[in-house]
Amino acid sequence: MSGKKSIEQTAEELLKPITDRLGLEIYDVEYVKEGNERYLRAYIDKEGGVNIQDCEDVSRAYSDVLDEADPIPEAYILEVSSPGLGRQLKKERHFAKSLGKEVEVRLYEDLDGRREYAGVLKAYSATDITLQLPDKEQVFDRSKLSVIRLKMDF
Numbered sequence: 001m002s003g004k005k006s007i008e009q010t011a012e013e014l015l016k017p018i019t020d021r022l023g024l025e026i027y028d029v030e031y032v033k034e035g036n037e038r039y040l041r042a043y044i045d046k047e048g049g050v051n052i053q054d055c056e057d058v059s060r061a062y063s064d065v066l067d068e069a070d071p072i073p074e075a076y077i078l079e080v081s082s083p084g085l086g087r088q089l090k091k092e093r094h095f096a097k098s099l100g101k102e103v104e105v106r107l108y109e110d111l112d113g114r115r116e117y118a119g120v121l122k123a124y125s126a127t128d129i130t131l132q133l134p135d136k137e138q139v140f141d142r143s144k145l146s147v148i149r150l151k152m153d154f
């Protein structure tokens with residue numbers, strides 16, 4: 001397991017008791033480098049959505065746990081937030097919760113002259129997803145997807 005994945009997995013394990021105690025769920029945990037800074041981002045959720053107080057409560061408790069466990073060797077910035085309306089689907093649980101919902105996909109390369117598609121998520125597996133497009137059902141190889149996220153309608 002790579003260092004980044006190991007840090008993310010450990011960070012998620014440390015976060016779980018906090019979210020369980022507060023009646024929240026972990027949507028995702030990511031450890032990324034942007035410019036010269038490293039960020040540990042925890043995305044939390046609950047039925048009806050999270051609010052600022054939820055994020056603040058988790059951030060305070062999580063910061064203390066991370067300081068004690070010290071799983072990240074370099075300096076980083078901790079961020080706790082909602083995954084947002086246009087949340088990315090990364091994990092199997094994200095796909096399971098999104099069946100029957102509208103999603104947008106962006107491909108690394110053109111398929112039939114396009115790189116972006118929107119449709120209803122009909123099925124998924126470890127290797128592909130199936131969308132109901134306006135005119136047909138389309139299967140996409142997951143390794144060809146740069147992004148898949150819930151579609152936001154305004």
